[in-house]
Amino acid sequence: MPKEYDTFVDDLSTLPEGKELILAIRDLAPGNRKYDTRVVKAILASSANKLPEGDILWLRYQRGSLRPEPWRIKIIDEREGLLLKEKVYDT
Amino acid sequence: MPFRDNREYIEALEKAGEVVRVAQEVDWDLEAGAIIRRSYELKLPAPFFQKIKGYPKGFRMFGGPLANFRRLAIAMDMPADSHPGAILDEYHKRAQHPIKPVIVKDGPCKENVRIGDQVDLYELPAPMVHDGDGGRYISTWHFVLTKDMDSDWVNWGMYRQMIHNSRDMGGLFLPTQDIGVMYYRKYEANNIPMPFATAIGPDPISALASCASYGVGRNEADLAGGIRRAPVELIKCETSDILVPAHAEIIIEGEVLPYKRVDEGPFGEYTGYRSSPRMPRPVYRVKAITFRNDPILTVANMGVPLDDADICLSVCGRTDIKTILDNYGFPITGIHLPPECSGHMIVVAVQAKYTNIASHIANAIWGTKLPYPYIVVVDSDVDPYNITEVLHAIVTKCHPVRGIRAQEFAVGHPLLPFLSLEERMWGKGAAVLLDCTWPLDWPKEIAIPRKASFKEIYPKEIQEKVLNNWKNYGYK
Structure with a gap:
């Protein structure tokens, strides 16, 4: 059974397929640690055909709505801590 | 007498028919949130969940603590069916007479202590409140305590907190809010971590008072004392000098890190929408958690009116504005x-x-x-x-x-x-x-x-005649 994760994204061009990238994902495995944030180096694909050995990666828009079709993710390694971002504005 | 803690308050609500004890096991993952939300929308009693899926016996959750004026009246030790105007006037009157807190050496919030490597936010049954939220929001009916960098001012404010992982939380606070004044302009500007504590499940008036825009340099603890007509009992944190309510259900201690931003949100908010974008926001690094035996995690499921946020905004905002307009x-x-x-x-x-x-x-x-x-x-x-x-x-x-x-x-x-x-x-x-x-x-x-x-389009004598004969017309 593939594992399931999700991530938040509006602009799909920020998730290039087939290239290694660092991203924050939430672990959707049932249990008390569900939704734990993990920072991983991974390869993504927009369909199962392109990454058959990958796990499931659900995509949510930045305001939370779920995109209907999941992507695939192959985690290469995991990073300690959180994925720090540039400060945009104090909100 | 004011309620010493959340538990005495729940008991009083229960006697007034404002609580339903839910004995059936409930999932923290959306199910509890959905029940709380439906209870608001149908104007039903507050759900008190006795068994949370995957969590030890005794770990409970209480939803909708202050979701209507009846609960507010009870919290203020007034007759349950008081007119909203009377409750708001009483709040305003009491707010003019703040009472300073007292410091105690022992309190139930210290019954269980987790420090350093023992800290695990997942030990507590934080709910996934709404589908599509950015994470599990552990803090929705609570307040965050922060001490000013260069004065004795201690701010209490109900700022949401989302779990990132076992040791980190994220949150939104605005530059115009008191915590924003402290963090953005002082601690972060000087590259110093800002100590914080979060009190989850405090007595109801302390939670309410934390929603007030009480002002720079003024402590909401004093306001809470005034509204309660008795001082709040505070106890020192394990890892900082911040004083927290001794009878709160759960205390989370730590630091807000300077210049660290991690994506937080979205969250179904007080406006009734999940409108705020997921954005890079400040990070709370947790250093200690203390909690009462059989802790009760309080939850406000914000969304379309009426819910706890609407009542708090109505009460606190009115007094904030009335004070200013009266002064003018x-x-x-x-x-x-x-x-x-x-x-x-x-x-x-x-x-x-x-x-x-x-x-x-x-x-x-x-x-x-x-x-x-x-x-x-x-x-x-x-x-x-x-x-x-x-x-x-x-x-x-x-x-x-x-x-x-x-x-x-x-x-x-x-x-x-x-x-x-x-x-x-x-x-x-x-x-x-x-x-x-x-x-x-x-x-x-x-x-x-x-x-x-x-009242306005009939002569006085006709009004009197009609009123005097009202029962004779067949009306009760």
């Missing part, structure tokens, strides 16, 4: 923030003594730090607590062009649903005044229409 000497006859309006609308009833008094009042309100997008000023014959009368005044007395005064460059924030995405991100707001007062230069008997109500 405006001839105010009533003020209300209808909870149906999510804290976005203030209705001010006034004896219009001079031309453009409505604009004067609106400008005074917009000069405060809270961005109220809608201000409605009505004549003193309108009851601001009666939403039917207010709506009638808007559609009959507010001229669709001359009566509406837009404020284009107001301060906004990311939770306002009517703003564009770009405006939400950059805090570009807007506001409007609806002036529902009759112009003073209209001749009274010629230009001002007579209101066709029982």
Whole structure:
């Protein structure tokens, strides 16, 4: 059974397929640690055909709505801590 | 007598029929949130969940602690069916007489202590409140305590907190909020971590007082004491000098790191929408957690009215604004923030003594730090607590062009649903005044229409006759 994760994204061009990238994902495995944030180096694909050995990666828009079709993710390694971002504005 | 803690309050609510004990196991993942939300929308008692899926026996959850005026009256030790106006007036009266807290050496919030490597936020049954939220929001009915960097000022504020992982939380706080003043302008500006503590499940009045915009340099702990008519008991944190409510269910301690931003949100908010974008926001690094035996995690599931946020905004916002308008000497006859309006609308009833008094009042309100997008000023014959009368005044007395005064460059924030995405991100707001007062230069008997109500369109003698014969007509 593939594992399931999700991530938040509006602009799909920020998730290039087939290239290694660092991203924050939430672990959707049932249990008390569900939704734990993990920072991983991974390869993504927009369909199962392109990454058959990958796990499931659900995509949510930045305001939370779920995109209907999941992507695939192959985690290469995991990073300690959180994925720090540039400060945009104090909100 | 004021409630010492959340538990005494729940007991009183239960006696008044305001609580349902849910014995069946409930999932923290959306199920509990959905039950709480439905209880608001059907105006039902607050759910008190006795068994949370995957968590030890005794770990409980209580939803909707202050979701209606009846619960507020009970929290304030008033008759449960008091009129909202009476409750709000009593709150305002008590707020004028703050009482300082007392420090105690022992308290139930220390019954279980986790420090350093023992800390695991997942030990507590934090709910996934709404589908699509950015994470599990452990803090929705709570307050965050922070101490000013260079004074004795301690701020309490109900700022949401989302779990990132076992040791980190994220949150949204605005530069205009007291915590924003402390963090952005002082701690972060000096590259110093800001110590914080979070009190989850405090006594109900402390939670309410934390929602007040009490002001820079003024401690909400004193306000809470005044509203309770007894001091709040505080106890020192394990890892900092911050003093926290000794009887709170759960205390989370740590630091807000300077110049660290991690994506937080979205979250179904007090406006009734999940409108704020997921954005890089400050990080709370947790250093200790303490909690009572059999802890009760309190949850406010914010969304469409009425819920706990609407009541808190209505109560605290009214006193904040009333204090300012009274200080200016405006001839105010009533003020209300209808909870149906999510804290976005203030209705001010006034004896219009001079031309453009409505604009004067609106400008005074917009000069405060809270961005109220809608201000409605009505004549003193309108009851601001009666939403039917207010709506009638808007559609009959507010001229669709001359009566509406837009404020284009107001301060906004990311939770306002009517703003564009770009405006939400950059805090570009807007506001409007609806002036529902009759112009003073209209001749009274010629230009001002007579209101066709029982009290105003019939001669006194007819009114008396009708009232004296009311039962004779067959009415009770």
